[in-house]
Amino acid sequence: MFLKGIIKSGEYFDSITLMLITKSITETEGVLEAAVVMGTKENKEILKHSEMLIPEFKNVKDTDLLIVVKIDHKKNTDKIIKVAEKLLKESKHKKEENIDEYSARSIEGAVKQIPGINMAIISVAGKYAGDEAMKALKNGLNVMLFSDNVSLKKEVELKKYAKEKGLLMMGPDCGTAIINGAPLCFANVIKKGDIGIVAASGTGLQEVSCIISKEGGGISQAIGTGGRDVKKGVGGIMFIEGIKALAEDKETKIIVLVSKPPHKEVLKKIADIIVKINKPIVAILLGGNSEAIKNAGGIPAKTLEEAALTAVSISKGKNIDEYKQALKENEKEIENLAKEEAKKIKKGQKYIRGLFSGGTLCDESQLLFKEVIGDVYSNAPLNPDFRLKDVWKSYKHTIVDLGEDEFTVGRPHPMIDFSLRNKRILEEAKDPEVAVILLDLVLGYGSNKNPDKELVPIIKKAYDVLEKEGRYLSIICSITGTDKDPQNKKKIEKELKKAGVIVMKSNAAASKLSNNIIKIIGEE
Amino acid sequence: MAIKDLFEKELKIINIGLFSFKESLEESNFQVFQVNWEPPAGGDEEVLDALKKLLNS
Numbered sequence A: 001m002f003l004k005g006i007i008k009s010g011e012y013f014d015s016i017t018l019m020l021i022t023k024s025i026t027e028t029e030g031v032l033e034a035a036v037v038m039g040t041k042e043n044k045e046i047l048k049h050s051e052m053l054i055p056e057f058k059n060v061k062d063t064d065l066l067i068v069v070k071i072d073h074k075k076n077t078d079k080i081i082k083v084a085e086k087l088l089k090e091s092k093h094k095k096e097e098n099i100d101e102y103s104a105r106s107i108e109g110a111v112k113q114i115p116g117i118n119m120a121i122i123s124v125a126g127k128y129a130g131d132e133a134m135k136a137l138k139n140g141l142n143v144m145l146f147s148d149n150v151s152l153k154k155e156v157e158l159k160k161y162a163k164e165k166g167l168l169m170m171g172p173d174c175g176t177a178i179i180n181g182a183p184l185c186f187a188n189v190i191k192k193g194d195i196g197i198v199a200a201s202g203t204g205l206q207e208v209s210c211i212i213s214k215e216g217g218g219i220s221q222a223i224g225t226g227g228r229d230v231k232k233g234v235g236g237i238m239f240i241e242g243i244k245a246l247a248e249d250k251e252t253k254i255i256v257l258v259s260k261p262p263h264k265e266v267l268k269k270i271a272d273i274i275v276k277i278n279k280p281i282v283a284i285l286l287g288g289n290s291e292a293i294k295n296a297g298g299i300p301a302k303t304l305e306e307a308a309l310t311a312v313s314i315s316k317g318k319n320i321d322e323y324k325q326a327l328k329e330n331e332k333e334i335e336n337l338a339k340e341e342a343k344k345i346k347k348g349q350k351y352i353r354g355l356f357s358g359g360t361l362c363d364e365s366q367l368l369f370k371e372v373i374g375d376v377y378s379n380a381p382l383n384p385d386f387r388l389k390d391v392w393k394s395y396k397h398t399i400v401d402l403g404e405d406e407f408t409v410g411r412p413h414p415m416i417d418f419s420l421r422n423k424r425i426l427e428e429a430k431d432p433e434v435a436v437i438l439l440d441l442v443l444g445y446g447s448n449k450n451p452d453k454e455l456v457p458i459i460k461k462a463y464d465v466l467e468k469e470g471r472y473l474s475i476i477c478s479i480t481g482t483d484k485d486p487q488n489k490k491k492i493e494k495e496l497k498k499a500g501v502i503v504m505k506s507n508a509a510a511s512k513l514s515n516n517i518i519k520i521i522g523e524e
Numbered sequence B: 001m002a003i004k005d006l007f008e009k010e011l012k013i014i015n016i017g018l019f020s021f022k023e024s025l026e027e028s029n030f031q032v033f034q035v036n037w038e039p040p041a042g043g044d045e046e047v048l049d050a051l052k053k054l055l056n057s
Helices: A015-026 A041-049 A074-098 A107-113 A126-138 A152-165 A202-214 A237-248 A264-274 A290-295 A304-315 A320-344 A359-372 A419-430 A451-468 A489-498 A507-523 B003-007 B019-027 B045-056
Strands: A002-008 A031-038 A065-071 A119-122 A142-145 A176-179 A182-185 A192-199 A219-224 A254-258 A281-284 A351-356 A398-401 A434-442 A474-480 A502-504 B013-016 B032-034
Touching: A002 A074, A015 A031, A015 A074, A031 A041, A031 A074, A041 A065, A065 A074, A074 B019, A107 A126, A107 B013, A119 A126, A119 A182, A126 A142, A126 A152, A126 B013, A142 A152, A142 A176, A152 A237, A176 A202, A182 B019, A192 A202, A192 A237, A192 A304, A202 A219, A202 A254, A202 A304, A202 A359, A202 A434, A202 A474, A219 A237, A237 A254, A237 A264, A237 B003, A254 A304, A264 A281, A264 A290, A281 A290, A281 A304, A304 A320, A304 A359, A304 A507, A320 A507, A351 A359, A351 A419, A351 A507, A359 A398, A359 A434, A359 A507, A419 A434, A419 A451, A434 A451, A434 A507, A451 A474, A451 A489, A474 A489, A474 A507, A489 A502, A502 A507, B013 B019, B019 B032
Parallel strands: A119 A142, A119 B013, A192 A219, A192 A254, A254 A281, A351 A398, A351 A434, A434 A474, A474 A502, B013 B032
Antiparallel strands: A002 A065, A031 A065, A176 A182, A176 A219
């Protein structure tokens, strides 16, 4: 093994670009491990942990680009460095396409240069992001703050200021929103309509908006707040402001609230505000107290799918009981399908392994599983007693969120980079005790552009392994996306089905099918 | 000003950070301007802290 590193001073690139370059270099023959990062303190710490911090990197700055590769033989060094240089050159070209000599170098500069700017999307490193967001607010801009690692104190400061000025402050750690039809960051292409969403949960917002669009409804606005907004520390500042804004918005006739369980004080604030609003309000608070919503005149939903279908029913002026009946019929179909699948599964195969890229989808799945079977092990468990000792290894019934920090350090999010999950799919398929592999697939802007090309070969490989060992297991997947998304949803669905995947129309349906299978084989 | 006022306006966006967010919005026919952002003070934290103190004093 041989370690080679280079420093490129003053070559600044964003983290996703660098992670994608890292991924390409890692896939080059002869490379054991690679890292292409800016020379920040945090990145140097990561390099140190992976034993890739060479002495030359000691005094580098945030604006220095570091390339380091672990190579099998010294003779391959030049070839691999050339690959890295080529990838960097391509990225530089892309940078030049987006930025020219007239581009403003600061928010203040941009506001002066371009009249009428009213929204800033900020995705720079967390330690700078809070200050940049404040600059944007002070210049009268609404903010979508994608970056994470912004302190709670800063978040409260930003949101209090935004509230005072009547501005939207979405985030930090806000991955998706749709404002005036614009899909911001990781959003799907959704029909326009009369349903407004406020969400403290990214994939929750995506799942609800996609189902609304698929069922013929549409979105007026979808406001993201970042998950921490509904916790005690922030106190729901932007969640409440979002509800108020939709209550006053002429285009919005129905409001949907999406969140993980809010803190009880925040829930009280939500209840206090919805009681005053004369528009139907549907709320999915995944595992939260639905009584408070009901008592305040809201309509609590149990799943993201149910919330979306309820909103569409109201939007179309239909009786809510109609969709309830449709859901019941779906459940019967799911039960029958589960019976068919259970027949193919051998004795001794008993566990579910859920491998999620969407955090809220992972939570929803755990909640549905808990109802039928009980708690599951996870890196993000509902019950703290079920925390996985080793997140890299499943234990009994396991449902993991691969988007959590422990899996994403130095690596793009699993909605972009499938390599980690693909590896795990194969590991789970090789485990003779596994009966069901449950997956999510989130489409839309920002997500992997060709997910079928990444996922289908692995599914085929998994089924090859199973065939050789004389076993079968159910691979079940839901797709969060619409036909208008940049990926070709229909083709993806077709390819997955052809490879043997059971594709369900929602995460709730996919989870229910998985639970039913596990329940049936457990009873046999 | 109130948040609802934004809903009645044409969205004009600046992007500070990942290019992909600009590109996807342009695909949907929204106007986005990229800020040529780099870490302040050349990414030197000590200089940055000193600058912040100066600005706040």
